[in-house]
Amino acid sequence: MSLHVVVPEESDALPFTVEPSRVQVASKEVPERIHQILAGLQDGGAVVAPLGGDSLSRAERLVAAVHDDALLDYLRHGVPEGRESALDDAFAAPGLDQETPVTRAVWPAALGAAAAAVRAAELTARQRRNSYALVRPPGHHAGPGWHGGYCFLNNAVVAARTLREEGAAKVGILDIDYHLGNGTLACVQNDPTLPFASVHSSDPEDFPYGFERGPGLFGVPSDPGTEGFLALVKDAVSHLRQEDVDALVVSVGYDVLLGDPHGSWTLPPDVFAPVAALLTEYQLPTVFVQEGGYGLPSLRGAARALASEASR
Ligand SMILES: [Zn+2]
Known part of the structure; x- marks a missing residue:
């Protein structure tokens, strides 16, 4: 069956982020990413599904269950009058400087992305078909x-x-973005109903610069190559199978690909066909959620490869 794709309304790009050296750099998290990935998913047979009528209110309720009130208040209201953006280290991950400014465009965009994730999950649960929340901003x-x-x-x-x-x-x-989903890990680590597994770079030069070890965490310090990456994904899937999960959320990052400006691995876009085959092997109801992937020339081919396997 076709993969259903849910896309939130287009939102503004972040104007910039701040590197550890405190230099401002233009954000690479841009709307064109979504255009390229959507074209690829459709090439692979995916079909766009509409947002649900009540997915926004359900998302508001769920983000309040996942996140602290102080963070949500800050994202809603954190930009002072007369300023374009705010950057507050009080809302940085433990041990990290804050690198991501908040603009007034952030709250509606972030909530819209969460609502698309809700809708994709509803479609998967109710129609027993895999879905893809093609969201920005990402979330892991x-x-x-x-x-x-x-x-x-x-x-x-x-x-x-x-x-x-x-x-x-x-x-x-299951998080297969190049970077460790440190946020996801922190959100679910005390919840036995939401086991987490991740394949990621554990090179200390890569965000988030610190890497926990433990069951389900498959960090590698250098490029695993295609065969190595597929073996890691297989191990991560096996880990979750051993946890007896009955549904799957996959945090998809295309920043594992050759040429990505935020990654250093050399995988080809076509790797996402065998990746998707591994992810769907056990026919668990599956929701793909977009995370990273910033190398614009690679995105369409990777999404096509994924959709052509995940749609079957
Ligand atoms: Zn990433």
């Missing part, structure tokens, strides 16, 4: 009380909680 670096790395609200955890409310007893979250 947003923890309970902090945001960072282009992320504000944790869309993957919102999708997983939606699947739980729709009847799944245990939902595995």
Whole structure:
């Protein structure tokens, strides 16, 4: 069956982010990413599904369950009058400087992304078909009380909680973005109903610069290559199977690909066909949630490869 794609309304790009050296750099998290990925998903047979009528209010309720009130208040109201953006270290992940400014455009965009994640999860739960929340901003670096790395609200955890409310007893979250989903890890680490697994770069030069070890965390310090990456994804899927999950949320990042400005691996776009085959092998109801991927020339081919396998 076709993969259903849910796309929130287009939102403004962040104007800039701040590097650890405190230099401002133009944000690479831009709307064109979504245009390229959507074209690729449609090339692969995916079909766009409308947003649900009540997904926004459900998202508001769920983000309040995932995140602290102080963070939500800040994202809603944090930009002082007369300023274009705000950057407050009080809302940085533990041990990190805050690198991601908040603009007035952030709250509606982040909530819209969370609502698309809700809708995708509803479609998967109710229609027994895989879905893809093609969202920006992404979410996996947003923890309970902090945001960072282009992320504000944790869309993957919102999708997983939606699947739980729709009847799944245990939902595995599998993160295959180049970067560790430190926010997701923090949001679910005390919740046995939402086991987490991740394949990521653990090079200390890469965000979030510190890497926990433990079951389900498959960090590698250098380029694993295609075969190595597929073996890691297989191990991560096996880990969640051993947890007896009955549904899956996949945090998808195309920043594992050759040429990505935020990654250093050399995988080809076509790797997402065998990746998707591994992810869908057990036919668990699956919601894909967009995280990173910033190399614009690679995005369409990667999304096509993923959709052509995940739509079957
Ligand atoms: Zn990433």
